[in-house]
Amino acid sequence: MRGQAGLMEVGTVSVHTTSGRGMSAEEWADLCMQKILYVGDQSIPAIRDQAQAYQTEIKKVLVHYFSKAIRSDRTTLYNILLKQGQKDMADILFKQL
Numbered sequence: 001m002r003g004q005a006g007l008m009e010v011g012t013v014s015v016h017t018t019s020g021r022g023m024s025a026e027e028w029a030d031l032c033m034q035k036i037l038y039v040g041d042q043s044i045p046a047i048r049d050q051a052q053a054y055q056t057e058i059k060k061v062l063v064h065y066f067s068k069a070i071r072s073d074r075t076t077l078y079n080i081l082l083k084q085g086q087k088d089m090a091d092i093l094f095k096q097l
Contacts (some may be wrong), residue, residue, distance in 0.1 A: 025066035057071045 081090035
């Protein structure tokens with residue numbers, strides 16, 4: 001999108017950080033929900049309530065599958081570490097789940 005004097009407008013930029021860890025499945029699901037379904041404060045109450053209930057259900061599904069994806073990736077890394085003879089490191093990976 002072009003702004004004044006040929007400048008580009010990029011829209012809203014947000015940053016989400018954690019300290020000493022990666023983001024959890026719940027945190028990723030919250031970010032996804034902000035992109036999937038927006039519920040405006042000015043919405044008709046009945047529609048807003050229905051949309052918020054829908055958000056809650058979608059988030060549960062996202063958390064479920066993100067958690068499975070994380071566990072699957074950990075399983076892959078665990079097996080790679082075992083093949084490399086790094087059983088101690090592989091065990092540490094699974095203790096975090």
